[in-house]
Amino acid sequence: MRKVAIIGVGMTKFGENWEQGFREMVTEAGVKAIQDANIKGDEISAGYVGTMASGSLVGQEHAGALIADYMGLNPVPITRVEGACASGSLALRQGVMAVASGLHDVVVVGGVEKMTDLDTAAVSQILGGAGDQEWELFMGATFPGLYAFMARRHMYEYGTTEEMLASVAVKNHENGAHNPYAQFQRPITIEQVLNSKMVADPLHILDCSPITDGAAAVVLAPLDEATNFNKKPIEILASEQASGTLALHDRSNLTSIKAAKTASQRAYQKAGITPKDIDVAEVHDCFTIAEVIATEDLGFFKPGEGGKAALEGKTKIDGEVAVNTSGGLKSTGHPVGATGVKQAAEVTWQLRGEAGERQAKDVEYALTHNVGGSGATAVVHLYKRGY
């Protein structure tokens, strides 16, 4: 297997992008990544794109072919992959496999979702398809409710408080305020979170990531050729994916996501590092409780201590581990198929030292953690500088 590097990244502004359609967003992100990589289109030999629900959201399936066409890349094969909210990281993983195996040299990976063309109820129903349609969604269990179960159990078992959860949102808005691509570029306070509308007890609206349009892209190449293109390639040390039960009711434990633990343990082992080595992590904070659980599953904190750690500032940019420097899903927004690829773009900027006012210090190792549904798919990537 060859070593694989990210040689270019790009993304659109995340938000309510009323002036851009699905294809315009993914093309913008792709072109930016190609320019950042200093390559020409005809150097690309394959592509992958993650999108969760373009069929339901905008009536467009077949996104791989659409992108090959609109980016002028025909006949390059571009394949759509989907794993709910982890679709972007699955696309990245397929790209990594394609380059690592020697089957392809330069591969472009995109993630995109156009979500604001429908009303919130319709979108919530569509997103519910990331869970178990027959046993959860059909009975009315959409995602705020499912994560509320996890939050309540975490509070019951470990004494996690609403204030601790709120501190995750506050930290992520603080970071997102410095991210020009973020949907919400403004700080919020714990009081604002606690006083915001209740969505699914104990999760307030400011505990929830928003509905967002956006796209992100990265370009991959073999590490040993990467500096021919870009002076600052970022090596992908590990790319691991694991599956867990689709429905929450089939789990013996609601306070941890088994697939995320499995994927991260395999990734650390493959890279020969430990959680303590991670300086920057983009984790899947679709709800504040999800970030708390993620920081425990990834081994940054012991089970039950993620909430307290957040409240104490240990996950801030200048903390023990900088979690969601981008602003996370909470503040950057969560165009579901794009999120995993955006995470890779953010850690690339952090490792290159190009993250501006949200730059963490002395970043040596970075991690991305992307979860589909309530944890039935989890994907973890590890990164370091390749130059």
Added chain:
Amino acid sequence: MRKVAIIGVGMTKFGENWEQGFREMVTEAGVKAIQDANIKGDEISAGYVGTMASGSLVGQEHAGALIADYMGLNPVPITRVEGACASGSLALRQGVMAVASGLHDVVVVGGVEKMTDLDTAAVSQILGGAGDQEWELFMGATFPGLYAFMARRHMYEYGTTEEMLASVAVKNHENGAHNPYAQFQRPITIEQVLNSKMVADPLHILDCSPITDGAAAVVLAPLDEATNFNKKPIEILASEQASGTLALHDRSNLTSIKAAKTASQRAYQKAGITPKDIDVAEVHDCFTIAEVIATEDLGFFKPGEGGKAALEGKTKIDGEVAVNTSGGLKSTGHPVGATGVKQAAEVTWQLRGEAGERQAKDVEYALTHNVGGSGATAVVHLYKRGY
């Protein structure tokens, strides 16, 4: 790159499977393939599943995780891939890459679609998402209309007749009558096709593949270990994918699908064989004209001669090249995500000599040809016996 073999295949009956849901069908096909391969579930290290539109059709995205869960395979990573009606072959191709690269040894590949839970108009709209949503579907151009354009142009340029098109349907129903998995297991006549209801001139209802529920699965392993599992492994000689324009109006030529020509030429080159070597081919006959064009794009007949060849019986089981021995999409049915995987199952049975009354003689080389939309994605695989 390692050589890759199919060591097991399985499928459900194709049809209006009212008694089975999405998950029951894919599990049935998967279990059959695993049993055929003589492996245990814990020998599987990865999976891919092709489904075009489970989100829109049954409200269930995240099919990879669902399958890992329902087949008891957690935490094995299973990834959904999608390329419209070519989704099944894209899943097969990802599986081939995973094994060829050495990243995984035993990989299960599934294809599934549950289509009959909605009415025909709704399904037609959803399938329209395989074309260009903004420039075709939104304007009312669904697939019968798009393929009718191709048929009319083929008739204009080459003198192809409605009778020639009808002969494709007649031949495929003749084959499907011997396929216990086929949706329509009865012969039809040219007169019946020509007198059947017009859907989109010149395509009658009996020129069109039906709406179908169904699933298919194959198990892949490295060729050099394949006989440890199954005495009759089938080697995959080539797996090629190409992209073309999403919309029909962007093409300089309506009588050929460029992506299919590109993919097949690359596949022949990789395998070191020519079209004349192919004994059995499963091709994408979503409409009768599509099979005519396929037999030309694949090099079996010169441009313009595919219709005449069909009428003359050259594509029958005892003809020059046995095309769609299964009955094709026309008679076996077309559960879109399953079709590409079903094609691989059919050529496996043909190469093993297990195709019963529809068995072709002396089958040495086989081909599958799977097209997404009106040709924006095309995937071609080549096969021979690996024992």
